Amino acid sequence: MTDFAGLLRALGKTEVEFIIVGGAAATAHGSARLTQDLELVYSRQPLNLQRIVRALAPYSPYLRGAPPGLPFEWDVSTLQRGLNFTLITSLGAIDLLGEIAGGGSYENLAADTIVLDLFGIRCRCLSLRRLIEVKRAAGRPRDLEAIAELELIFSRQ
C-alpha cells in the first residue's frame, strides 16, 4: 500500500515544490479508480532537488522494478542526471516526474493548479481541466476510461 499521507507529509516538511498529477490528482478531484502510486511533477531548481533528496532519504528510495543491488545513489547528482524517476520507498510507490507528456515541466503546469490542504500539507494539484487536457494529449489507450470519468466529474461541477 502507498502511504499517500506519509509521502505528502515528508515532502511538505522540507517544502518540496511539486504538483500532484496522474491518478492521485484524479483521486483528489473525485475519481473512484484505484491508483497505486503518487505521481508528482517536481521543480528542477537546484534547491528543490536538495529538498527532495532530504525529504525521501529516510524512506530508502530505490528504482521500482529494478533488481536489488544495483548501484543507485539517492543524491542530488542522481536527480540532476535524470528526469523522471519511478521509485519505491518504505512509504510506497512514488513517481518523480521532471516533465509529463502533453504538459511539460513544473513551471509549465504551475499556473494550472489548485491548492489543497492534504494531511496538514498545502499541496499543489493539477486542475481538473488541465488534467483532462494532459491525459488527452498523452494519447495512451489505457487512459481512455480515466478520461471518461474525469470528464463526467468536470460536467458535474
Added chain:
Amino acid sequence: MADQSINMLPDPVIERYKRDLDVTLIIENLKLTAEERFVRLMKLQEFAEELDRAGKQKESGRD
C-alpha cells in the same frame, strides 16, 4: 461552477466509455473532501492487497 473554458471536441471513444461508468460512485466521491478521498483510496489499496494475498494463498494450496 466549472471552468467553461475547456474546449475539447467530444471524442467518440471516450463518450462510449462514459456509458459504462458507475456514476453513483462518482456522486458519492464528490461528497467527500480531497483528503477523505485519499483515505478511501488507501483503504481500497489495502483491500486489493488482501484479495491478492488470499488469491495467492489459495493457488499455492492447490499445488
